[in-house]
Amino acid sequence: MSILGKFATAGALLCLASAAPAWAQTIAITGGKVITNTAQGQLENATVLIEDGKILSVGPDIAIPEGATRIDASGKWVTPGLFAPLSQVGLVEISLEASTDDSRAEKSEFSVALDGVDGFNPKAEAVAITKIEGMTRIAVSTGPGENIFSGAGFIADTSGDVVNSITRDHAFVMVQMGERGARIAGGSRPAAWAYLRNALTEARQYRPGRARKDALLNGPDAMALKPVAEGRMPLLVFVNRASDLMTLIRLHEAQPKLDLVAVGAAEGWMVADELAAAGIPVILEPQNNLPSSFESLGATMTNAARLQKAGVTIAIAQLGEAFNARLAPQQAGDAVANGLSWDAAFAAITSAPAQIFGLEDELGTLQSGMIADVVVWDGDPLELMTSPDYVFIGGEAQSLSSRQTKLRDRYLDLKDAKENPFAYR
Amino acid sequence: MIKQIALAGALSLAYGTANAQMVEIDKNPFPSTYEPMPSQPVLIRGAHVFDGTGAELSKADLLMENGKITALGENLEAPQGARIIDGTGKWVTPGIIDVHSHLGVYASPGIRATADGNEATNPNTAEVSSEHGVWPHDPGFNRARAGGVTALMVLPGSANLFGGRGTVLKNVPSRTVQGMKFPGAPYALKMACGENPKRVYGQKGGPGSRMGNFAGYRKNWIKAQAYKKSWDDYRADYAKWEAKKDSNSAKKDKDKKAPKAPKRNLQMETLMGVLNGEIIVNMHCYRADEMAQVIDMSKEFGYHVGAFHHAVEAYKVADLLRENDTCAAMWADWGGFKMEAYDSIRENIPLVHKAGACAIVHSDSEVGIQRLNQEAAKALADGNKAGLNISQGEAWTWLSSNPAKLLGIGDKTGALKPGLNADVVLWSGNPFSVYSRADIVFVDGARVFDRHDKSHQAVSDFELGQPGEGDEK
Secondary structure, three states: OOHHHHHHOHHHOOOOOOOOOOOOOEEEEEEEEEEOOOOOOEEEEEEEEEEOOEEEEEEOOOOOOOOOEEEEOOOOEEEEOEEEEEEOEOOEOOOOOHHHEOOOOOOOOOOOOOEHHHHOOOOOHHHHHHHOOOEEEEEEOOOOOOOOEEEEEEEEEOOOOOOOOEEEEEEEEEEEOHHHHHHHHOOOHHHHHHHHHHHHHHHHHOOOOOOOOOOOOOHHHHHHHHHHHOOOOOEEEEEOOHHHHHHHHHHHHHOOOOOEEEEEOOOHHHHHHHHHHHOOOEEEOOOOOOOOOOOOOOOOOOHHHHHHHHOOOEEEOOOOOHHHHHHHHHHHHHHHHOOOOHHHHHHOOOHHHHHHOOOOOOOOOOOOOOEOOEEEEOOOOOOOOOOEEEEEEOOEEOOOOOHHHHHHHHHOOOOOOOOOOHHHO | OOOOOOOHHHHHHHOOOOOOOOOOOOOOOOOOOOOOOOOOOEEEEEEEEEOOOOOEEEEEEEEEEOOEEEEEEOOOOOOOOOEEEEOOOOEEEEOEEEEEEOOOOEOOOOOHHHEOOOOOOOOEOOOOEHHHOOOOOOHHHHHHHHOOEEEEEEOOOOOOOEEEEEEEEEOOOOOOOOOOEOOOOOOEEEEEOOHHHHHHHOOOOOOOOHHHHHHHHHHHHHHHHHHHHHHHHHHHHHHHHHHHOOOOOOOOHHHHOOOOOOOOOHHHHHHHHHHOOOOEEEEEEOOHHHHHHHHHHHHHHOOOEEEEEEOOOHHHOHHHHHHOOOEEEEOOOOOOOOHHHOOOOOOHHHHHHHOOOOEEEOOOOOOHHHHHHHHHHHHHHHHHHOOOOOOHHHHHHHOOHHHHHHHOOOOOOOOOOOOOEOOEEEEOOOOOOOOOOEEEEEEOOEEEEEOOOHHHOOOOHHHOOOOOOOOOO
8 A cells, every 4th residue: 555545545554354263262360350341330250252363252151162261250350451541552662672662753844743563562562561451452652752643543452463553543643732732842832732722724635646835744644633623633741730721622623623632630520510511531640749830720529520410521541651561550549548439440441442433342341342442450450469360351351461570570589599500490 | 967067158368367277067957946846645556567677566655755666565554644545456667757758849749840869961960959859748747747757768769870879857847948847867879770870861971881870970070088187287286286375486468368278069078978977878770780890899988878668679689789788779670661670679678678688668659659668568478478477566667677788877766766756657547458547646745637637637728729638648
């Protein structure tokens, strides 16, 4: 496919595929406390039946077909796989070593045209350590370089399958507003918003081969932004200050077709009703409770609960280091300790991200027909001392080992190093 | 310490007179002015207790009077005027002590104006002290208090081989840094291994490699030994001179004059303090092989390393740490952000503990410091899943008594033992659950934070009149 062709179809591209085809395999997870994330709610002593990579049925009285692999989940929790709503997992091996970091491209001529998938390494250490903590899907985006726009973000699974772990290419675009966006765009918030509005206009009007002479976006960037400008692809907007969120809401009012998502939103609670009315979901970090900058003076741990109460769809992330994306359940638990309901907190790391990216018919809940991303936990997944016993991605049981667990096993016993040298373990 | 101090600036006046006093360096020129907030006797009844020494008690009573813990046991009687708190279903622990914080020196908001934590202008800035960078109005102190942190060490950053002095603070609101300084706590010396110094100075004249790092440490320790000797010699000479100044044997003029004190050198004073055992070395060091070489270097120059900080590879040399009585201050699960942090594992803290070494949970973060109990919980669970069999009571030593021991305040705080400061946290439930929060925090018996009483929630000057003033945090 030519570059232009690829971009032209980007918005419509939906290459949903499970991690690896789990052909003709039937798995019955029995006896667990099942969190469906649906109207069915939490089911005690229920069965989750998986067949050919999909969920066949969920309920208390499910007949288990002969030959099914049975997993006894008595006393355990069975949930949809966790879904990171925004991360850099797989783009970065070691963030301080530029040669291993594909999350930024300060010197590139392109912005939106940068395709995050081209930097994704399913074998990155962060992928495996994220998976074994029960996170099966990740939204991934490069960060901003010398442009307020990042490249195209994508959704992947955490199977580590080099051949096939992309759930959806060209899933979203991210843009930096607020203090950072202001700095990148020339020095002020008005400069950043003017750049954004103009870029959306240029993208909407873009026709290959007929670029405007005074265009600020180059052709490929305009082409890549087109589905966003036409409301066919989510635009994730980094904003924290309440007044910046109001600017975002004004953008929504002027261009109601845009599929806007606020990221950060430290002062979101101050305009919670307005965000709810505009139908703008929020991706946030509940632990963010410090006035870490002048745009987050109102930061509070109750932000998640207040937004949710007002009717805003919230997704919870641990942003920043790729290594730490796996800590989202702790963030969600902290939100519960600060007023958010457990169900809403769990949805915020499973079904809400799926919904934000238009994947709610495939991921985020346990019901018939969904992709079988299922995790069996030894307790409440939001708790600190629990962990997965089993992780299934697309119906396929995953290895729970990683570089970290291997290092642990090598040094678990320091005593007989002479007879059993570490490097040979 | 205070006796016979002649100010260095007045030295010239003191020289050459028969009545000259011995010159001593004031080791505490910015003394603590901390005073406990008012308190009343408090009896917490029937709570679950981690006592900080490793023990766990169910349904115990804790009595605090006059700022001290006076009893821990069953069926304690309330003294007159005591506030009685029903601890049923709640947990009581010693206050958390964070040995690695940059609160105040990298204050919120994180703007250029508040970045006072790293004097990255020379590989050796042992002459600086974190206390001079601390902004007491950093809202982070209040947030950390709400997370059960009663004391903390504020360290300079890790750009330099010798970063400067670290200062131990009580986590109480104050107009001044001196009002927060932990009375009687020794200073720390922050040092740094590995990537940071060579990255910062590689293009600025070095060190540009780990070899350069070690050469830099050793050259400076050699200087420090000479500097220490000059003061030791001066004191010995002075004592000799004083013993015979009035005797007939002092015939020559020069014998009549007092020996001249060495010239002060702030940088060397800090290093000399380490060699004298008065200042505790706290060294940022990730890799196991570097820790082993630092330990050898400490023996070469006759000092002791109190703790390696971050120490993501401590699990590889936990036996060595135990043998050398050196602590490791660690995160539960951070790593990966640089090559020397690449071998991070989630069982680092429990593996160090199980090897018999001193394990500490630290934050190095204004966010992490608010929930060090949660970090300990994760580490404990991961360790136990690897078969280490560590109790929750034991794990609390990573948060209070081990940090207190490292900071040289173990005789004052860190455990619920009669006679120690009443630095205590009452938790809404088991602090190893994500759903529990600190309900009341006591420092020296005073209620410095109460989640259910706004009048006991400090608001920093900075947050007054701002959108978040007085909000639930």
